Amino acid sequence: MGFFNKAKRIKYLGFNDVWFMLVGIVLLSFVADFIISRGSFSRLPFLEATINWSVSLLFSTVNWLVMRTILIALRKKYPSLRNNKKRIPLFFLSIVITVLCVDYIGNIALGYIFDQSYNHPLRSRIVLPVILISTMTMAIYEALYYYIRLKESIREEEQAKRAIVQAQLDTLRNQAQPHFFFNTLNTLRDIIDQNTREEAKEFVNRLSEVYRFILESGNANLIALREELKFAEAYIHIQKERFGDNLTVDWKVSKNDRDWLIIPMSLQLLLENAVKHNVISKGKPLHVEVTIENGHLVVRNRIQPKTTQLPTTKLGLKNIERRYTLISDKQVVITTDNGHFKVKLPLLTIADQKHSYADTHH
Secondary structure: OOOOOHHHHHHHOHHHHHHHHHHHHHHHHHHHHHHHHHHHHHHHOOHHHHHHHHHHHHHHHHHHHHHHHHHHHHHHHOHHHHHHHHHHHHHHHHHHHHHHHHHHHHHHHHHHHOOOOOOOEEEEHHHHHHHHHHHHHHHHHHHHHHHHHHHHHHHHHHHHHHHHHHHHHHHHHHHHHHEEEEEEHHHHHHHHHHOHHHHHHHHHHHHHHHHHHHHOOOOOOEEEEEHHHHHHHHHHHHHHHHHHHHEEEEOOOOHHHHOOOOOOOOHHHHHHHHHHEEEEOOOOEEEEEEEEEEEEEEEEEEEEEEEOOOOOOOOOOHHHHHHHHHHHHOOEEEEOOOOOEEEEEEEEEEEEEOOOOOOOOO
């Protein structure tokens, strides 16, 4: 591994250690000088103290670089955290051997340079603290490496969760669109049977506008309520081509409430269910209320069950519930009371999103 190759340093050490190494070597040299010479600068002339400290600096530099090289080599050989039982004992052994070898070879070299022996009897008392300090220093490398790997592991796990959630949302969203297509085809069939060709053409034109909205909404998992209302109003306009004044929707949503976020096609699916599963005629007109109550978009209609039900994919309500469950902790509330069917859709903000969903698009 090249010393100046930043990418490789980060790969095997977990971070760019240049400044950590430079500062660490200097600090280690002063500590070693204090152990060996009891602080050269505090008791010796400046020149002699500088020479003594320079020796400690040289030893510290060699020790650090050798141990760092061994650390990288061991991480290349044992990259998995499962191999710690092998790698850490080997690394500790290498630290001991490195300090002993550098001390021995260095003192022989210094003996030749200064023509005196540096292998005095107290040498063992000096080497042991150096081994301890070197071990502690290299332990910082290990701690930083574990911390960074832990952060990466958490981030990868979160990314995997987001990917799973996004895949589930994509699947559910892609179910909702064919579900809408399936039901609009049934409506078109009824219009062709009951109305003129021109009315059928008008229905198809309106339908194309609705599908343009679906395409433009793209892969969004959340949209502004105002956009969903536009889509729902367009859908009701299409249905009124078929039912006329027998179908009415009371839109009680203020402008201030239209900045909330909502699941795309959720309101439209509820209106579609109401139209599909209830009798709509002059004798039994269907009236649907769309209101805001306590942070929920509420869709309410009287239950007027048909004697003969159209084919159904049974995806509407389950689809909405599942998408809300994936995105937030707020739940869809479905109730039947006094002959009325009511669904409450939570209105969301970005802060309401689950952490595992927070980075998915909307």
